[in-house]
Amino acid sequence: MKYYSTNGKAPIADLHKAVVKGLAEDRGLYMPERINKLPQEFFDNIEKMSFQEIAYTVASAFFGEDVEPEALHDIVYDTLQFDCPVVNVKDDIYTLELFHGPTLAFKDVGARFMARLLQYFIKQENNHKEVNVLVATSGDTGSAVANGFLGVDGIHVYVLYPKGKVSPIQECQFTTLGKNITAIEVDGVFDDCQALVKNAFMDAELNEHMKLTSANSINVARFLPQAFYYFNAYARMKEQGKADNLVMCVPSGNFGNICAALFGHQMGLPIKRFIAANNANDIFYNYLQTGKYEPKPSKQTLANAMDVGDPSNFARIYDLYGKSHAKITSLISGATYSDEQIKETMRECYKASGYILDPHGACGYQALVDGLQPGEVGVFCETAHPAKFKEKVDEILGIDVEIPERLANFMKGTKQSVEMSKDFADFKAYLLKQ
Ligand SMILES: *Cc1c(COP(=O)(O)O)cnc(C)c1O
Numbered sequence: 001m002k003y004y005s006t007n008g009k010a011p012i013a014d015l016h017k018a019v020v021k022g023l024a025e026d027r028g029l030y031m032p033e034r035i036n037k038l039p040q041e042f043f044d045n046i047e048k049m050s051f052q053e054i055a056y057t058v059a060s061a062f063f064g065e066d067v068e069p070e071a072l073h074d075i076v077y078d079t080l081q082f083d084c085p086v087v088n089v090k091d092d093i094y095t096l097e098l099f100h101g102p103t104l105a106f107k108d109v110g111a112r113f114m115a116r117l118l119q120y121f122i123k124q125e126n127n128h129k130e131v132n133v134l135v136a137t138s139g140d141t142g143s144a145v146a147n148g149f150l151g152v153d154g155i156h157v158y159v160l161y162p163k164g165k166v167s168p169i170q171e172c173q174f175t176t177l178g179k180n181i182t183a184i185e186v187d188g189v190f191d192d193c194q195a196l197v198k199n200a201f202m203d204a205e206l207n208e209h210m211k212l213t214s215a216n217s218i219n220v221a222r223f224l225p226q227a228f229y230y231f232n233a234y235a236r237m238k239e240q241g242k243a244d245n246l247v248m249c250v251p252s253g254n255f256g257n258i259c260a261a262l263f264g265h266q267m268g269l270p271i272k273r274f275i276a277a278n279n280a281n282d283i284f285y286n287y288l289q290t291g292k293y294e295p296k297p298s299k300q301t302l303a304n305a306m307d308v309g310d311p312s313n314f315a316r317i318y319d320l321y322g323k324s325h326a327k328i329t330s331l332i333s334g335a336t337y338s339d340e341q342i343k344e345t346m347r348e349c350y351k352a353s354g355y356i357l358d359p360h361g362a363c364g365y366q367a368l369v370d371g372l373q374p375g376e377v378g379v380f381c382e383t384a385h386p387a388k389f390k391e392k393v394d395e396i397l398g399i400d401v402e403i404p405e406r407l408a409n410f411m412k413g414t415k416q417s418v419e420m421s422k423d424f425a426d427f428k429a430y431l432l433k434q
Contacts, residue, residue, distance in 0.1 A: 092372065186422055246272055280337070
């Protein structure tokens, strides 16, 4: 399969290049030149298949030309060592729980898949050198990437994070791992971390010294595998006879997750329509209303993983529908919620059903409460476990959220980090010594 850039000015890439590079030379996002439709027979029998079987079928449609069947099978099965179940919350509202992975957020699926695919390609290179993944994080991405790559041979990960600015629960998920993961605690803010990473990629001497790559969420190997769990959600709903008028609602920030769902739809997944649920960062919502895409600086909210003022994957959605506002609005609607509304939603849902929403999932749930039409069945993604936001959730609901064992285990580990100034010269000197 060939991949082109959404900016249209970069050379066509193969999957290997798209995965190793992440972003195209013209800073556009890679798109597959074709989206293969899955046969009707697959959808007719999907409810009889396991999550892993479904995922392997979907993965083959995207990656089958470029990855040996056995290797792809291993990558898929090794990635999906946990379930993504669909659970009824109330009436015709269901939640697709995406927090059963190692770091309790949906990013585990994409990060684990990407790590394994990257390893597969690196092994094919002649006299392959160790690859170094640099990732800047404000919290959640670092933990998913670090855990996704943990113990993967031939890859070393450097996670750069702002000192004192990530929650203790988030911090322990990437500072206690050891092995091939190094946490770098930068005396600065998130933007400083990102600047260090960008400077490193542009530094000729450093690139001569070591092989550098990113594990950014725009990477095709991180975003496409997210389609797997939408197919599985459909299968599990079909099993219950509830799949005829499905509405899929995705709490969105950078729009990678919903973009994967839309790719699934293009492959024939029978979802009737989609809702993109936003917090107060309402750029996509406004685009749907006005047809104008106007990025803004991000606003800090309770659902902080969705605080994005210029969602990268908008370019992919725009491209997927031939830049047609009419096509986009005929399939996707939007919703936007303030912090006050998020809190109110969490309380209402807990009272009505006993289900504990996290602030991100709360946007998805509320968008279904507000937008579901008679006869439709809604599924929203619960993108993270509420315990990841324990302080906030406890305060809003007046409860003591139980911390799952795998999260508690991170908190028992010993923190290991390298202190770093925000000065690129210091970071470069450190990397040159590795
Ligand atoms: C990353 C993240 C989101 C946003 O997903 P996008 O793919 O960026 O739209 C939503 N919720 C949680 C918990 C996240 O970590």
